[in-house]
Amino acid sequence: xxxxxxxxxxxxxxxxxxxxxxxxxxxxxxxxxxxxxxxxxxxxxxxxxxxxxxxxxxxxxxxxxxxxxxxxxxxxxxxxxxxxxxxxxxxxxxxxxxxxxxxxxxxxxxxxxxxxxxxxxxxxxxxxxxxxxxxxxxxxxxxxxxxxxxxxxxxxxxxxxxxxxxxxxxxxxxxxxxxxxxxxxxxxxxxxxxxxxxxxxxxxxx
Amino acid sequence: xxxxxxxxxxxxxxxxxxxxxxxxxxxxxxxxxxxxxxxxxxxxxxxxxxxxxxxxxxxxxxxxxxxxxxxxxxxxxxxxxxxxxxxxxxxxxxxxxxxxxxxxxxxxxxxxxxxxxxxxxxxxxxxxxxxxxxxxxxxxxxxxxxxxxxxxxxxxxxxxxxxxxxxxxxxxxxxxxxxxxxxxxxxxxxxxxxxxxxxxxxxxxxxxxxxxxxxxxxxxxxxxxxxxxxxxxxxxxxxxxxxxxxxxxxxxxxxxxxxxxxxxxxxxxxxxxxxxxxxxxxxxxxxxxxxxxxxxxxxxxxxxxxxxxxxxxxxxxxxxxxxxxxxxxxxxxxxxxxxxxxxxxxxxxxxxxxxxxxxxxxxxxxxxxxxxxxxxxxxxxxxxxxxxxxxxxxxxxxxxxxxxxxxxxxxxxxxxxxxxxxxxxxxxxxxxxxxxxxxxxxxxxxxxxxxxxxxxxxxxxxxxxxxxxx
Ligand code: SF4
Numbered sequence: 001x002x003x004x005x006x007x008x009x010x011x012x013x014x015x016x017x018x019x020x021x022x023x024x025x026x027x028x029x030x031x032x033x034x035x036x037x038x039x040x041x042x043x044x045x046x047x048x049x050x051x052x053x054x055x056x057x058x059x060x061x062x063x064x065x066x067x068x069x070x071x072x073x074x075x076x077x078x079x080x081x082x083x084x085x086x087x088x089x090x091x092x093x094x095x096x097x098x099x100x101x102x103x104x105x106x107x108x109x110x111x112x113x114x115x116x117x118x119x120x121x122x123x124x125x126x127x128x129x130x131x132x133x134x135x136x137x138x139x140x141x142x143x144x145x146x147x148x149x150x151x152x153x154x155x156x157x158x159x160x161x162x163x164x165x166x167x168x169x170x171x172x173x174x175x176x177x178x179x180x181x182x183x184x185x186x187x188x189x190x191x192x193x194x195x196x197x198x199x200x201x202x203x204x205x206x
Numbered sequence: 207x208x209x210x211x212x213x214x215x216x217x218x219x220x221x222x223x224x225x226x227x228x229x230x231x232x233x234x235x236x237x238x239x240x241x242x243x244x245x246x247x248x249x250x251x252x253x254x255x256x257x258x259x260x261x262x263x264x265x266x267x268x269x270x271x272x273x274x275x276x277x278x279x280x281x282x283x284x285x286x287x288x289x290x291x292x293x294x295x296x297x298x299x300x301x302x303x304x305x306x307x308x309x310x311x312x313x314x315x316x317x318x319x320x321x322x323x324x325x326x327x328x329x330x331x332x333x334x335x336x337x338x339x340x341x342x343x344x345x346x347x348x349x350x351x352x353x354x355x356x357x358x359x360x361x362x363x364x365x366x367x368x369x370x371x372x373x374x375x376x377x378x379x380x381x382x383x384x385x386x387x388x389x390x391x392x393x394x395x396x397x398x399x400x401x402x403x404x405x406x407x408x409x410x411x412x413x414x415x416x417x418x419x420x421x422x423x424x425x426x427x428x429x430x431x432x433x434x435x436x437x438x439x440x441x442x443x444x445x446x447x448x449x450x451x452x453x454x455x456x457x458x459x460x461x462x463x464x465x466x467x468x469x470x471x472x473x474x475x476x477x478x479x480x481x482x483x484x485x486x487x488x489x490x491x492x493x494x495x496x497x498x499x500x501x502x503x504x505x506x507x508x509x510x511x512x513x514x515x516x517x518x519x520x521x522x523x524x525x526x527x528x529x530x531x532x533x534x535x536x537x538x539x540x541x542x543x544x545x546x547x548x549x550x551x552x553x554x555x556x557x558x559x560x561x562x563x564x565x566x567x568x569x570x571x572x573x574x575x576x577x578x579x580x581x582x583x584x585x586x587x588x589x590x591x592x593x594x595x596x597x598x599x600x601x602x603x604x605x606x607x608x609x610x611x612x613x614x615x616x617x618x619x620x621x622x623x624x625x626x627x628x629x630x631x632x633x634x635x636x637x638x639x640x641x642x643x644x645x646x647x648x649x650x651x652x653x654x655x656x657x658x659x660x661x662x663x664x665x666x667x668x669x670x671x672x673x674x675x676x
Binding site for chain 2: 042043088181184187197198201203204205
């Protein structure tokens with residue numbers, strides 16, 4: 001299987017693609033990526049291992065194995081998704097499988113933060129909207145949808161639903177400032193100035 | 207809010223910018239890496255097509271996964287082998303100095319950086335390991351970080367941080383004979399609790415701290431994190447400068463005067479303001495030992511095990527849980543508790559002076575029947591120095607095993623592990639459930655000299671009975 005390795009970068013305003021519906025409340029990070037996969041030197045292979053045990057149990061009938069869902073980039077879930085351990089491996093596994101945005105009733109806090117740090121928005125929808133969204137997608141899986149973070153909508157060519165995202169994360173994503181690493185790198189010129197006040201950097205040679 | 211402390215000064219000098227999401231960007235003077243928390247960080251760099259910002263400020267070694275009996279490559283455990291070869295590959299690719307096995311400088315990351323003269327006053331030091339607080343012994347601000355922060359430091363030599371509060375722990379009086387730095391810090395954690403330091407940097411000061419050697423100071427700062435403080439530090443003084451003079455080659459003679467001036471300038475001012483101050487009297491501290499499942503569950507060697515219902519409200523539940531796990535009896539003395547395994551080593555107590563103290567107890571005596579006792583030097587340098595003094599012979603003659611350097615039985619990532627419900631006397635720093643490799647293995651933390659005494663006696667005993675003049 002070819003996984004989407006074009007990871008989020010820069011300003012994140014719209015997420016476009018096919019959707020995958022995964023029903024159920026309280027889906028924890030242990031299910032998203034079982035503990036044994038944490039013994040690894042890179043996150044690289046996690047994409048294939050996403051929901052490994054659930055998928056094994058359903059013998060190919062899991063939504064992540066359904067050929068209709070191949071290439072999906074928007075994951076539709078229910079409530080308290082991503083609860084349990086703080087492992088960054090969970091959003092990493094989803095991202096590496098191809099997920100670029102999530103819509104659900106609610107998300108566990110640490111999971112939400114870990115996703116944000118990867119540039120993956122977790123937006124919320126009301127229960128009623130979510131049911132409508134799920135059934136629309138189930139009727140026609142091949143349709144492309146858009147999460148519009150600026151307008152806070154989820155839409156395709158003939159439907160539009162209201163979704164929401166918290167103000168802070170919204171600003172961070174649409175301004176492209178969700179990534180700590182690039183923020184830190186962007187101040188590199190200021191870092192060079194420290195040499196004057198930190199004589200240890202030159203072993204007190206200056 | 208604190209002002210004029212070493213922490214405040216180091217913070218101000220290293221602050222690069224204020225970040226949009228709140229918090230500050232802090233420059234990191236020294237980044238230490240090892241095989242466990244760095245591979246994903248390097249992988250993340252590669253994915254973002256980034257380079258290591260300051261390879262010359264990054265130093266690597268291998269410690270957690272190395273076996274301590276045969277260090278022959280490839281290791282028997284393929285995963286351990288993969289972790290080490292990944293580190294080797296990453297260091298080579300990014301031109302990072304790796305102090306690898308048999309280099310003469312390999313060892314536990316918090317043991318080797320001071321030995322190599324890398325840990326210095328006024329620096330910021332980060333490492334993907336919580337016991338990075340150790341380097342605070344030099345008057346550095348040193349803290350542990352997670353894997354995504356390791357990536358950030360590799361990429362930018364800086365971190366997004368929030369400023370901590372500062373608590374001064376003033377230790378009056380002097381430690382008595384047979385009472386060590388380990389007892390002092392176990393006592394502090396017992397007093398202030400394992401969460402007491404959350405949100406704080408700990409400044410250790412006072413007459414009892416001033417007389418400590420650098421190695422003893424490292425033991426104290428090492429366990430600041432077990433008290434919840436992300437970093438602990440001691441203001442640099444003549445003891446610090448003397449150690450540095452021996453260990454730093456990079457600062458040339460003609461610059462030494464400049465170094466001293468700067469190092470002195472970053473010390474806490476006499477009129478510094480602290481967010482909190484605590485006083486402790488060293489002369490009242492007895493050899494201290496943990497009996498439970500957190501480093502805060504300590505008692506003096508002559509005390510009886512606490513009765514949970516008589517403890518403070520917030521300690522009751524964890525005490526009961528500890529009794530269920532440890533299979534010890536409330537109200538009974540801790541002395542006389544039989545021991546299966548004795549471990550001398552770790553970044554808390556695997557340095558030369560620790561081995562010297564333990565050797566002085568075991569010399570001319572023998573490990574009790576059915577006790578497995580072993581010594582794991584903290585680094586190749588410690589091992590070499592100990593051998594030069596004949597300490598290895600003393601231990602071997604007493605029935606101890608003498609191992610190669612590494613983290614060993616401090617945690618369960620290498621072949622050294624407890625089995626079943628074995629109970630260990632350990633000079634390490636964590637007594638969490640399962641920490642030493644068996645899901646129901648039990649750990650009693652204490653000083654290396656106390657571990658040595660337990661090994662000889664076959665059970666927990668007061669080391670002061672082994673010391674002449676007591
Ligand atoms: S000796 Fe123990 S605490 Fe220290 S670095 Fe190794 S595993 Fe961590």
